[in-house]
Amino acid sequence: MKKFLQEFKEFALKGNVLDLAVGVIIGAAFKDIVTSLTDNFINPILQFITAGDPIEKAEIGVYASNFVTAIINFIIMAFILFCIVKAINKMMTIGKKKEEPAAPTTKKCPFCMSEIAIEATRCPHCTSVIEEEKEEAAV
Ligand SMILES: [Zn+2]
DSSP, X not given: OHHHHHHHHHHHHSHHHHHHXXXXXXXXXXXXXXXXXXXXXXXXXXXXXXXXXXXXXHHXXXXXXXXXXXXXXXXXXXXXXXXXXXXXXHHHHHHHHHHSOOOOOXXXXXXXXXXXXXXXXXXXXXXXXXXXXXXXXXX
């Protein structure tokens, strides 16, 4: 189960999957604008042409506000999506940083070649005093 979740995480965080999801969501949101355009502009005009129903001023106001609402919804949705994508990208870079090897915490004693703490000034194995400057010059 843990491996499954790990695989899913890798799958979900892949850039192309994210792009696809963004495309689908934007597409769905854009469809709402097109639907609104049809409902609030094209249909009333068709109705006027075919049935001769006069479009009243009050109705035009309602249609216009419906359409503006659809556009505002789209902008809000796109903004939220942008924030989510930004957050996920940040998550991905944090994940990548973790994969990088950690800074070395040990060094080799120049006298006995044992691994010792990087900040050690005296070797715990051979008790030699390690001079920091020499160590840096050697590197
Ligand atoms: Zn040593």
